[in-house]
Amino acid sequence: MPSVLLDMRPLQGPSAGRGIGTYALGLLQGLISQGFDSNLTLLLDADFPEPSLPAGGYKLAGSRRRYHGQLSAYEEAVALGSDLQRIRPDVYHAIDLRLAGRSPCPWVVTLHDLIPWALGGPRMRGERFRFWLGRRLLKRADAVLAVSEATARDAARHAGVDPKRTKVVYEAADPVFEPRSGAADRVRERRALEPGYLLFVGALDARKDPAGLLRAWAVAKEARPQLRLVIAGDPGAQAPRSMPGATTVGPVDKLELADLYSAAGCLVFPSRYEGFGLPCLEAMACGCPVAAYANSSLPEVVDGAGTLVPDGDAGALGRAAAALVADPEHARRAGLERAKLFTWSKAARQTIALYESLLR
Template sequence: MLLLDGRPLQSRSSLRGIGTYTRGLISGLVELGDAGEIGLLLARGAPDPPEVGLHGVRPARERIALLHPTLQPAADPFLIARALRRIRPELYHGVEFGQPVVARVPVVVTVHDLIPFLYPRDYPWVRRSRALARRLLPRADRVIAVSQATARDVERLTRTPPSRVVVVPEGIAPMFEPATPAAIDEVRHRLGITRPFLLAVGAFDPRKRIQLLADVVRRVRSRHDVELVIAGEQGNFLWPVRGALAAAGLAACSRLAGHVTPEDLVALYTGTSCLVFTSAYEGFGLPPLEAMACGSPAAVFANSSLVEIAGPASVVQPDGDAAAMADAVCAILDDDSGRARRAVAGREWTAKFTWQRAAQLTFDVYKQAIRR
């Protein structure tokens, strides 16, 4: 049995990138057909995720105690080690750290990013809680990095031998394709969007740089009558987001949509004039790819993995240069024929980012780890 850490599917993480990754990988492995029995290591006392029972995916008989979020990462290496001794899978895959302190089975760990160690002042408690996981990483039989940028960080910050680090890009769910005009009109009406709009996606923690986004949009609005829509649950960052938009004079022309359904997100991606992505660091960066898959251009800054995934439908500007980003977005808004060409190019570029391909590459890593 291949055992995957399925706990991200039982919590609020299911709505974040880690949930997308875990679901996508499971679906890809199931379609692959060669992976055999797939088990999920789950948390005790939390409801089973919908993936349990799907095409033979089943929960492991041993479960992990559910602790306070600040304690869970520090306790996981010991709890998972005990569970693996009892379950005895053929291989264990920690999809977001979750590495055992010791194991008698091959261990693969996916690293999406090392943001808490790159921005320690912004994420102090996360950095402390992940300290043991960082030290354990070189012991894994194989480490999957979701981008070349993340692979470089893994090798530099954890001293994991390069021979054990394998880059496996993430996939895009098949549902990310151009929405119908009716779907776009419906979500525009429901959110009160009456003009062309720029789109931002995600929770604006410090590295997402809400002040920079507000500056870019303010500059664009000096030349184009556009609105700003931000999709994503902001949680503790709601008031800083509102404050930054108000300070830039954007309160009246901004829509904070909060968490949106996948169907609404597809409609927003399709209907936007441009996705504006101001993040300072991304381990992979799904929103630009999802926007391109839906036929819309994306504007990103030249940092981290974004230069890898940008593709021909994106515009890439010097990191942090709001004026350059605004000029690039305005150029897109001024060129309808160019936008149509970008839509075609973007769809072609994103077609290679599938969960089937990610699952095949991941399964190849499993075989390497088992042979090691």
């Protein structure tokens, strides 16, 4: 079995609480479940506290560097190449776009999205600048592990990656996301919320279309006037100053988020572009119906288990959400069955097969 250096440094920064952090821990737990942990070395930043990691037979390796300014991306790429020379794994696996300029071993990178280029626009200019070198180096990877078919297409279209070197391996929801007994009572007690509300989970940046979210809610209330909108998660730097009338609960832990999904009438997800769309999968795993726009990766994740409406049509989104709140049972059952197809054990097996293929 190959020795693999898995780069877990994203767990030591802002990405820890985002989709990349969820992916890192989920994949690690999946690899441990497959008995692959003794083949793993986890790369961590020695200047930051060690993150909370599941128990396993893996080793740890440290790196120390802090670069700032216009040349930081180049310096990071060179320093990471030196780390690989020192550690000498059979395979290196990057889980974000901080990539090595040169590698002495085959390397794979998990590509979560190329939204700054796929979606474009002036608000994405900073992200394009931040990740420009990673995008440029992406086509040098021996394999690109894309989290959806939509992301695989973006890799070819926006980064020039050969489709023959791309493999799609879907993410999964954390096992904590399941229908939670007593969720309605806990949500009433903690948040003074009656079950059956509309729920949005995630940052309220421009890509998530907060104006469209409010419009969808207003349309849904035409059919159900008492319907409340609950917003969970870190709103992010681009969030509007206020979301009039909505109940904002801010960041919550996984158990409370599972309760919020379980007690909701519908997840409303007006995102204009996703690399995967984890909130939709988490909601379905909890038995929460999903209404979303039909764009990017969302048809792959939802695939008939929820209601997808034309991209950008907030009115249709609101009508779909109201209909799901009124009659949720089919969507609940379909979502639960759909969510079972996505597991970290399955993702880990596919990832191990990819590692082995690089050494043949």
